Amino acid sequence: MTSRLAIVLAFCLCGGVCAAAVSQLDAEDAVRRRVVRRGLRVGLDAETGAYTVIASAVKPGGEPGSPAFCAQRAACFRLAELKAIHLILNMRGQTMAGQTAVQRDRVDDAAVKTVRTFVETLSESDMDGCVVVGSCELNDGAHCAVAVAMTWSAELERRARASADGTLRPAAAWIEELKAYLDNWGDGLPPPTVAFVDSAGFFHRLGVGVAALGGGSPLERNAAARLADIWARKSLQLALFGHAAMRRKAELMKNSSRREEMQSLASAYEALGGVEAEGPLPAGSMSILDAVVADSSNSGKLLVVVYGVNAQGAAGAGVPARQDRPEGASEVVVFNPKTGKFEKQQKEK
Helix, strand or coil, rough: CCHHHHHHHHHHHHHHHHHHHHHHHHHHHHHHHHHCCCCCCCCCCCCCEEEEEEEEEEEEECCCCCCCHHHHHHHHHHHHHHHHHHHHHHCCCCCCCCHEEEEEEEEEEEHHHHHHHCHHHHCCCCCCCCCEEEEEEEECCCCCEEEEEEEEEEHHHHHHHHHHHCCCCCCHHHHEEEEEEHHCCCCCCCEEEEEEEEECCCCCEEEEEEEEEEEHHHHHHHHHHHHHHHHHHHHHHHHHHHHHHHHHHHHHHHCCCCCCHCCCHHHHHHHHHHHCCCCCCCCCEEEEEEEECCCCCCEEEEEEEEEEEEEEHHCCCCEEEECCCCCCEEEEEECCCCCCCEEECCCCC
């Protein structure tokens, strides 16, 4: 009886894994179709020098709009985007997959094989100019499967650095352009972090927050607006500081005597994808737009809030004061999904 029960349990677990794998493949297929419809070429486009890849990830699911759902959704997107970055690094010839990457050098006229891991390569790469150009998100309550299409090119990298240096200014109507861009995103929500290039070539980094509108009372709507606003701020932190935080983590992993996190590529992904992005929101950070949309089951409504940095009015501007803290306070309040608490972060003077 015990062995029969074990066999049944094994089949159930196998069925769950297969269902998650099918959802992941379905998400990749949907993204691939959207990329093709937009006229983008997966792989290297020799004419533009752009590299476009598709990567996916799967995590345990949750009720849409709940804090747990938002945390798992963000983690799933980060994992998929990290895999996409790895693919782009491979295509650029800086490394080969995982710990099987081999380079042949010569030392004192002798051939020597050296191994470069993804962690080592990421610690030396800033990856400015990466843009997610399409995504698909599938959630059946048990699993959340995400696929992303990511593009990188030397021109995008140049624009990203020029925008960060202040040598490039945003388009006058960039907010209207962003609204049109998000309206044409597809039939799902945009990722938690969005990179958007406006008509002037300015590289914007944005954070997206989502919360469920569970009821029609003003109290419930205010609570949903507060949660979506906090998640949008946290996502903006990730958009601005996430890549730098992963590089620092990769550097520590590379130099650490404890190598558990580098025993496999999957464990390296998990360790790097779980890095917290910290830092005060810069001057000019603000809510750019918000919208109410139907959830994936069409049984409820979600509030979507997008945060960004208004570079045109950033000079002399501060982080917008929250209604629940005194004017002029020097903290930014963010939600930490690991502790489930709202935490204050000191703003640098």
